[in-house]
Ligand SMILES: Nc1ncnc2c1ncn2[C@@H]1O[C@H](COP(=O)(O)OP(=O)(O)OP(=O)(O)O)[C@@H](O)[C@H]1O
């Protein structure tokens with residue numbers, strides 16, 4: 001059971017993406033021209049210093065925020081050309097999002113949380129797919145529990161299952177292990193890895209952690225709202241070296257400024 005899309009269409013693409021907050025002297029150029037292809041069926045990490053634009057990039061790509069310039073395509077559809085209604089439908093059906101703070105609805109059970117986006121979209125779940133996802137995250141015996149009755153790791157696994165329930169074209173995860181201990185974090189990362197390897201999902205994840213990024217097929221580094229570096233098939237040591245070099249470059253730039 002895999003998610004299909006034409007072979008040469010990336011799951012998501014940005015071309016010269018800009019996002020400016022505020023105006024005049026107080027303007028912040030959170031994204032300063034990001035062109036990035038995220039290929040279907042791969043697990044990509046986005047890394048970079050605090051304030052480098054990682055969350056802004058994810059929010060613009062996931063149609064949770066509007067860019068100031070440039071284009072975003074998801075599964076070949078240019079988001080900028082969609083009417084609000086179509087954008088909402090695309091967000092519900094083609095995009096999954098996992099937040100650092102889980103963002104589950106406290107009054108709903110785990111299963112109700114997982115099904116919420118499909119219910120909002122008025123869609124019936126594909127029961128076979130849903131069973132696959134629930135078993136893969138290991139939540140079968142917790143489906144009737146409310147978030148307060150679950151550990152942080154279990155809550156984040158519910159959020160992962162919710163993101164995958166609609167078989168989206170791409171799942172965006174913004175620091176999904178940021179609030180978890182290393183054991184729970186490893187469970188979430190193993191699930192995201194498995195969703196790519198076994199189910200053909202496409203996942204992009206922001207992380208500050210070289211170990212988390214080493215689960216990915218590719219690491220893209222942002223600095224000052226631009227893509228400045230990337231590694232394929234990353235190893236932890238190699239990621240740490242790139243992080244150190246980027247920090248040194250940033251320190252050298254701020255000394256000159
Ligand atoms: N709503 C907003 N209004 C004004 N400025 C914003 C807003 N959101 C983000 N910014 C600014 O845009 C820049 C990029 O922010 P962003 O949240 O994308 O960074 P990040 O790389 O995700 O950082 P972190 O690692 O701390 O999460 C920062 O300078 C931030 O202060």
Ligand SMILES: [Mg+2]
Pocket residue numbers: 054055056
């Ligand atoms: Mg962020």
